[in-house]
Amino acid sequence: MGKVVLVTGVARQLGGRFVRRIQRDPQVDRVIAVDAVLPEHHLGEAEFVQADIRQPTIARVLAEHSVDTVVHMDVTGIALGGGSRTTVKETNVIGTMQLLGACQKSPSVKRLVVKSSTNVYGSAPRDPAVFTETTPPKSLPSGGFAKDTVEVEGYVRGFARRRPDVAVCVLRFANILGPSADSPLASYFALPVLPTVFGYDPRLQFVHEDDVIEVLRIASHDPQRGTLNSGTFNIAGDGVLLLSQCARRLGRPTVPLLLPALSWAGTAVRTLGVTDFSPEQLRLLTHGRVVSTNQMRETLGYKPRYSTAETFADFARSRGPGLLPPEALAGAVDRIAALRFVGGGHPPTLSAN
Numbered sequence: 001m002g003k004v005v006l007v008t009g010v011a012r013q014l015g016g017r018f019v020r021r022i023q024r025d026p027q028v029d030r031v032i033a034v035d036a037v038l039p040e041h042h043l044g045e046a047e048f049v050q051a052d053i054r055q056p057t058i059a060r061v062l063a064e065h066s067v068d069t070v071v072h073m074d075v076t077g078i079a080l081g082g083g084s085r086t087t088v089k090e091t092n093v094i095g096t097m098q099l100l101g102a103c104q105k106s107p108s109v110k111r112l113v114v115k116s117s118t119n120v121y122g123s124a125p126r127d128p129a130v131f132t133e134t135t136p137p138k139s140l141p142s143g144g145f146a147k148d149t150v151e152v153e154g155y156v157r158g159f160a161r162r163r164p165d166v167a168v169c170v171l172r173f174a175n176i177l178g179p180s181a182d183s184p185l186a187s188y189f190a191l192p193v194l195p196t197v198f199g200y201d202p203r204l205q206f207v208h209e210d211d212v213i214e215v216l217r218i219a220s221h222d223p224q225r226g227t228l229n230s231g232t233f234n235i236a237g238d239g240v241l242l243l244s245q246c247a248r249r250l251g252r253p254t255v256p257l258l259l260p261a262l263s264w265a266g267t268a269v270r271t272l273g274v275t276d277f278s279p280e281q282l283r284l285l286t287h288g289r290v291v292s293t294n295q296m297r298e299t300l301g302y303k304p305r306y307s308t309a310e311t312f313a314d315f316a317r318s319r320g321p322g323l324l325p326p327e328a329l330a331g332a333v334d335r336i337a338a339l340r341f342v343g344g345g346h347p348p349t350l351s352a353n
Helices: 013-022 057-065 085-105 144-162 184-189 209-219 243-250 259-272 279-287 294-298 308-319 326-342
Strands: 003-008 028-035 047-050 069-072 111-117 167-173 175-177 194-197 206-208 231-235 254-257
Touching: 003 013, 003 057, 013 028, 013 209, 028 057, 057 085, 069 085, 085 144, 111 144, 111 209, 144 167, 144 279, 167 209, 175 184, 175 209, 175 308, 184 279, 184 308, 194 243, 194 259, 194 279, 206 209, 206 308, 209 231, 231 294, 243 308, 254 259, 259 279
Parallel strands: 003 028, 003 069, 028 047, 069 111, 111 167, 167 231, 175 206, 194 254
Antiparallel strands: none
């Protein structure tokens, strides 16, 4: 008998992609896909079970299918299908508690993989330049998805103490982007004009959807020789991008605003349902966040296929040109420089910057 893998949050695009990928592994015998709503995408040959992880019925699902590996992907920052923030928080926190309680009672469960986020570190002015997995945040997140992830990881640590026989892997993903990305930051970058915080240009990290799927797959199996996939790992692409660089590569003009004005604008667009300008996202767009990925490479043994810049380039291609396409803007600058040179001015020179 091969592995029996249960995956939560399969109604979302990322969960559906992982279900289709994991069932192609030869060591996996069955995949049980769980969500409270019917997915709109195909799940391959996986067995779909419509169940709400906030309810005790999830324990029966584990028992009936003799699940030995649980991949918990239903920890997210946005509602599915027009749901409220309250529903999202209940699924993240109460749903995780119910799922962990069911895993604790199930003797067949031997591995637990939890999709978390680098949001657990928060974003503050006195943060270190780079967070490691053991770096405590200067100030704990006070609300939103970031606070949810902190609570979720606390419950997971408690579960690990109660069931030391279960291999537990917590994956802290940086901002996930790609052609089908569905996140508050992706919605922000989709705005025709990007509001920014006056005087700040934060450093950002991204991880590609393809790398997310592959890391989850590695974590759901027994570790390869020379690696260890139990513990907590930061997952991000190499390098960083400044917010100003992201805007230029998207061709989106920016509007620097004072922080109080941006907070007011964020409340307005959140009320209109355009994007989720939550306080935690405002802090990210002010102070940024960068994490170390040494453990991902040296312990987990994974090297991302996409760097931060390559991830953002793939995301930008899927969004189409903005109001200021980089190629057109560069062409205009070149033409202006050529006109100056023809008019008798000095030829343009390149500076070190």
